[in-house]
Amino acid sequence: MQFLTYLVRGISLGSVYALIALGYTMVYGIAKMLNFAHGDVIMVGGYVVFFAFCKNGFNPWISVLIAMGACMLLGITIERVAYKPLRGTPSLAVLITAIGVSYFLQNGAMLLWKSDPKSFSSIVGINGLNLFGGKLQISAETIVTIITSIVIMIVLMWFVKKTKPGHAMQAVSEDRGAAQLMGINVNGIISLTFAIGSALAAIAGALLLSSYPTLMPTTGAMPGIKAFTAAVFGGIGSIPGAFLGGILLGIIENLSKAYISTQLSDAIVFLVLIVILLVRPTGLLGKKTTVKV
Amino acid sequence: MKKVLSIVLTGALAASFVMSASAAEVIKIGGIGPTTGPAGIYGSSVQNAMEIAVEEVNALDGDIQFELMFEDDTHDAETSVNAYNTLKDKGMQILGGTVTTVPCLAVGAEAVADNMLCLTPSASSQDVIDLGDNMFQVCFTDPNQGLASADYISQQGLGTKIGVIYNSADPYSTGILNTFLAEAEVVGLEVLEPQAFTDDNSTDLTTQVQACKDAGADLIFLPIYYTPASQILKAADDMDYDVKFFGVDGMDGILSVEGFDTSLAEGVMLLTPFVATSTDEATVAFVEKYKEKTGGQIPNQFAADGYDVVMTLYKACTEAGVTADMAPSDVCEALKAVLTSGDFSVDGLTGEGMTWDASGAVSKAPRGMVIENGEYQPMD
Numbered sequence: 001m002q003f004l005t006y007l008v009r010g011i012s013l014g015s016v017y018a019l020i021a022l023g024y025t026m027v028y029g030i031a032k033m034l035n036f037a038h039g040d041v042i043m044v045g046g047y048v049v050f051f052a053f054c055k056n057g058f059n060p061w062i063s064v065l066i067a068m069g070a071c072m073l074l075g076i077t078i079e080r081v082a083y084k085p086l087r088g089t090p091s092l093a094v095l096i097t098a099i100g101v102s103y104f105l106q107n108g109a110m111l112l113w114k115s116d117p118k119s120f121s122s123i124v125g126i127n128g129l130n131l132f133g134g135k136l137q138i139s140a141e142t143i144v145t146i147i148t149s150i151v152i153m154i155v156l157m158w159f160v161k162k163t164k165p166g167h168a169m170q171a172v173s174e175d176r177g178a179a180q181l182m183g184i185n186v187n188g189i190i191s192l193t194f195a196i197g198s199a200l201a202a203i204a205g206a207l208l209l210s211s212y213p214t215l216m217p218t219t220g221a222m223p224g225i226k227a228f229t230a231a232v233f234g235g236i237g238s239i240p241g242a243f244l245g246g247i248l249l250g251i252i253e254n255l256s257k258a259y260i261s262t263q264l265s266d267a268i269v270f271l272v273l274i275v276i277l278l279v280r281p282t283g284l285l286g287k288k289t290t291v292k293v
Numbered sequence: 294m295k296k297v298l299s300i301v302l303t304g305a306l307a308a309s310f311v312m313s314a315s316a317a318e319v320i321k322i323g324g325i326g327p328t329t330g331p332a333g334i335y336g337s338s339v340q341n342a343m344e345i346a347v348e349e350v351n352a353l354d355g356d357i358q359f360e361l362m363f364e365d366d367t368h369d370a371e372t373s374v375n376a377y378n379t380l381k382d383k384g385m386q387i388l389g390g391t392v393t394t395v396p397c398l399a400v401g402a403e404a405v406a407d408n409m410l411c412l413t414p415s416a417s418s419q420d421v422i423d424l425g426d427n428m429f430q431v432c433f434t435d436p437n438q439g440l441a442s443a444d445y446i447s448q449q450g451l452g453t454k455i456g457v458i459y460n461s462a463d464p465y466s467t468g469i470l471n472t473f474l475a476e477a478e479v480v481g482l483e484v485l486e487p488q489a490f491t492d493d494n495s496t497d498l499t500t501q502v503q504a505c506k507d508a509g510a511d512l513i514f515l516p517i518y519y520t521p522a523s524q525i526l527k528a529a530d531d532m533d534y535d536v537k538f539f540g541v542d543g544m545d546g547i548l549s550v551e552g553f554d555t556s557l558a559e560g561v562m563l564l565t566p567f568v569a570t571s572t573d574e575a576t577v578a579f580v581e582k583y584k585e586k587t588g589g590q591i592p593n594q595f596a597a598d599g600y601d602v603v604m605t606l607y608k609a610c611t612e613a614g615v616t617a618d619m620a621p622s623d624v625c626e627a628l629k630a631v632l633t634s635g636d637f638s639v640d641g642l643t644g645e646g647m648t649w650d651a652s653g654a655v656s657k658a659p660r661g662m663v664i665e666n667g668e669y670q671p672m673d
Contacts, residue, residue: 115333119553257500262489
């Protein structure tokens, strides 16, 4: 029973990672860039929900919608201002810019909302499950996060595979120049990708903080890096891969905390990542691509 | 145009002479601490309180006049050393800092080399005062906190199986933990395997709480700061785990976390030398001034420590006959002699009859507090 409890906690943490990893992988898959500011967009989303829901008592659905809107706007602005001028430059320049944006958001948040931590109250209003006579508790936040990440994963896969903007995204991902020649508005598609990724970040922020309630300007940083790891783990660019990677990472982290060492859990997580990458360099569900030289 | 510019510049130069002339009569105290960042509440509390104390000292119109220069270090060692150098360039003679332990170790090494007197309000590690004979503390050292906590829990019979959750990446936390464990063995407390976390994996602390629950702990000792502590309180509540919590001075501040359900902190015990609800005259006056300055905030223990730093320096400077034109190293020698003379004592907000020994550690009595109805109440 103890094992099950730890497993459920692992899945709970993992589903948050999965939700964040979906945003990472989406942007990487289409725009071919690592948006390291993603974790900080989550933090901004968290603050918006905090002020709408916890401070002003808005309906949780409306609060999350407001946060999604705000983050979409933020994501598109970041893309337009910081990343678009660098299109065509070496990917290292974009990567460093992304790290810069991440610091900008953290410090901006510190100025705007001060650095002292805020305690977030859960947006999930239902009760959790008590199984086996109360021996196994599954919190409502866990259930909602898992369901949300599965639903988002399915919707994203459907969107990319079946809709017209989705096809355009695939085309941009495949060959940007050719896509443009075929009449696809490449800038528009990349903006759309950032908008979707950032809206997901808002949802991830709200659910992350519902389970783990400390909200600070640096709140998004570490989960962001872990989720990035999860995305690489599952095969970056792959939507089901991000989900799988997130869940596995959460489980590994929590079980190693419970059974090996609370201090070494991060070391173990990253060790597993290294081993996976050595054996399968493209991640668990990543596509193998052969590059002609 | 050039003429106008030269007149303006000459004027500015003259003004700076006038200013430096008046500034030469005051003793310059430096302060360093995090006023932003995750530990921001500590630095800003100390800064506010030090400003209040300096105003009080200057209002006495005595021979000693202070000027306070405070720099933010965001609880980062490198930034803190930069801040120290900036303050030195500005003519600092005494350092009333730094606020947090890790930066204080870095800055302390510099201060030892410069023979700059350093009286920290709240950097509580034993390592801080071990750096050199110019290092002094107003707060308890960590070992003392661990020792006092174990003694208190044992004397009052607060728990039979004690769980511990600590931050293994923080010398503050591990320092308290080590002496706590050693003393617990001496007084015969049953302590379970301590559960660790680090700054990087502190997002999810439920596993550690679960482990305490599974092991049947009836009291959890938290030698950590209030931010992770607030997560632990919530996690315990979420899993319907009815357990007592015992914290140290880092727990102070938990009631001021915005959005935190303070009912979760109900019954939390901690050792702290200062309580804002005390009714003695000095505390009441200080709390009043602090509220006025900060728009209604209640001062925490760090604020009281900061206030005591300035008041201690005032008394020591008066007795040592420190003047504004003395070099930092001479000021340091004079103050060291007074502070460790044996008959020097200060009645501060954080303790009556505070005295210092040659190690730089303060001697004062800790008080047990319990949170009741969202306020600290004395435990005995």
